[in-house]
Amino acid sequence: MKIVRLGEKGAEQPAVVVTADDGSQKYFSLASLTADVDGAFLAGGGLAKVREALADGGLPELEGAEQMRLGSPVARPGALVGIGLNYAAHAAESGAAPPEVPVVFLKPTNTVAGPHDDAAIPPSSAKYDWEVELGIVIGKTASYLESPEAAAGHIAGYLTANDLSEREYQIPGAAGQWTKGKTLPGSTPLGPWLVPADAIDPGSLRLRSWVNGEPRQDSSTADLIFDPAAVVHHLSQYMLLEPGDVIITGTPEGVALSGRFPYLQPGDALELEIEGLGRQRQRFFRAGA
Structure with a gap:
């Protein structure tokens, strides 16, 4: 899985990209798990939670994601x-x-x-x-x-x-x-x-x-x-x-x-x-x- 942030600068939303065996990709929103990909998300086991949610089929697909701007995949770091x-x-x-x-x-x-x-x-x-x-x-x-x-x-x-x-x-x-x-x-x-x-x-x-x-x-x-x-x-x-x-x-x-x-x-x-x-x-x- 690949963690991304999509949207205009300052208004990015978190998502995960999943690549199928045939090379096709789907984007799923992480809004139900976190407001952003930041230190709190990572320290709180966020990546493991994303895996669990994907396995359970609990994440909604994000339509039109391919046309959205890609921001930095992590929010502005402390250092x-x-x-x-x-x-x-x-x-x-x-x-x-x-x-x-x-x-x-x-x-x-x-x-x-x-x-x-x-x-x-x-x-x-x-x-x-x-x-x-x-x-x-x-x-x-x-x-x-x-x-x-x-x-x-x-x-x-x-x-x-x-x-x-x-x-x-x-x-x-x-x-x-x-x-x-x-x-x-x-x-x-x-x-x-x-x-x-x-x-x-x-x-x-x-x-x-x-x-x-x-x-x-x-x-x-x-x-x-x-x-x-x-x-x-x-x-x-x-x-x-x-x-x-x-x-x-x-x-x-x-x-x-x-x-x-x-x-x-x-x-x-x-x-x-x-x-x-x-x-x-x-x-x-x-x-x-």
Whole structure:
């Protein structure tokens, strides 16, 4: 099953997508179970309740769902945490050594966008870049966890994420300015779906991206330096992770920062996909134009 939120921005409704053996899909409303896909829903066993309701045939089919906008599959999280340089080849193309401990940064939660929403390039930006990333959704409060094995039980599910990054804002100068380059409006499209953790193996998922139909990234989560359980365990030593929080786990090689590809321009169409977690598509425009 795939958890989605459908509708206009700020008025999304929760639903579940079920794929039949023949590949056809049906959408069922979750309004009888929850008002939204948020921390309270996840912490309260919401995913198990959805499974039970589907098995009992107790959820009404949502007509016209295919024509509705897809929002982020989780409501605005309390925390949105980024992991940097988590693939060795991407660290190399960024001019950095692979990290010995996770590189951590925070993004404002108001950067979250739907997976197919049009995306704004900042007015003064010349180096706007893409990053396909595996996203983790926290399902149980995590603090000072004793091991990665324990941390795995605090993950509710996974989703596709894009960490749009302005490199001229992020990198120049002796100290760098990651916050400036990673916090732009609409710079974290999430979705299209949230897939429960017990329904997918995050250890070997293909990640790909394309700009105007031309391939850019093509890698696997098997190449992650720090896997999802290790990331959650590490973060829990430094911050309180709460249900509904989202962690984006880093991007593989193949971004514009490598020098092999041009940066995003107004009119470009970016697509990115993670195996089993769905595809995003954003069309870019110049903010203020």
